[in-house]
Amino acid sequence: MTTRAKEIAARTRHPSKRSVPSARAPRAAAPDARIVLPEGPDADVQLGARRVHLTNLTKTFWPELGLTKRHLLQYYADVSRVLLPHVRDRAMVMKRYPHGASGEFFFMKRAPSPRPPWIETCAIGHASGNVIDFPIVQDLASLLWVVNLGCIDLNQWYARCDDVDRPDYLHFDLDPFKGAPFSQVVEVAFLVHSALDALKMPSLVKTTGSKGLHVYVPIVRGPTQKDVWRFAKAFAQEIAARSPSLATAEYRIATRPAGRVLVDYNQNAWGRTLASIYSVRPTPRATVSTPVTWDELQRGVALDDFRLDNVPARVEVLGDLWEPLLAKKGRFDLSVFS
DSSP states (O other): OOGGGGOOOOOOOOTTOOEEEOOOOOOOOOOSSOOOOOSSSOEEEEETTEEEEEOOTTOEEEGGGTEEHHHHHHHHHHHHHHHHHHHTTSBEEEEEOTTOTTSOOEEEOSOOSSOOTTOOEEEEEOTTSOEEEEEBOOSHHHHHHHHHTTBSSOEEOSSOTTOTTSOSEEEEEEEEESSOOHHHHHHHHHHHHHHHHHTTOOOEEEEOSSSSEEEEEEBOSOSOHHHHHHHHHHHHHHHHHHOTTTEEOOOOGGGOOTTEEEEEOGGGSTTOOOOOTTOBOSSTTOBBOOEEOHHHHHHOOOGGGSBTTTHHHHHHHHOOTTGGGTOSTTOBOGGGGO
16 A cells, blocks of 8 residues: 555544443343234334334335335344444434335434333434434343334444544445446456455455445554544545556546446545444335455355345354454554554
């Protein structure tokens, strides 16, 4: 990498942006057996001492597939064992689809009221002075509660609630633009993987469930979100400079060249989110943002290979391929570039 990749600013905390985790109740114990949601339009599900009221379970969310809101909730219950560690202790931005995958959606940040007393919140102050109480998905009960609001995919913050300015991973969203095929996305993913390897930075890859791939790097928490964004920008620009016929780092759509894969660094900015691991996406085939191995990607995968109806079985066989993103060891220290 060039000196641009070494451009990490001094680690200063944003005084106008603060987080205050709410008082925590004991988490509901993880179920020992698979939870099967009852039939019917509404249901109460008892999870330890917590009862979750689920509504409109028969509402169709994917008409062509015959999938209802109940199928969506059942999926999340089935993968909760591997999903929850990736979203726990992080503010959740709710993207709600009240009329199903093909209907209109809206974003909601503040945890709605009334809500169960065991829903924890993360109070985050913004530069405007506004403080927003985001919900946190800590266990299966809170996961089902959030999904019941019509959240098809999950969008959590990159930094944990005890310090929302300092993330513990960085990522690149590889997004095909105007005619770039998925095979080109894969090619660019390996360019990113090779460049990260040269820096001795571990990297993990997953499908976005939409059009592209996400590449994540576990980092030692310390640099601010702005520092992480600066590194990601320099890195993405370097990838684009090395392979201008394949990749671009041009964020502005009006000036972005067609037939390229955007190495999107800008989602590393403070307050931005990406669909989490194991998120169902509002696509025609109910695809899922799914972790894959680099060998698997080399052999060939298609985005439609990973769906609401088959990812739970994959998880049962392979477990969580992204456990390294949660591990304390093996994280890269970005401060070496400061």
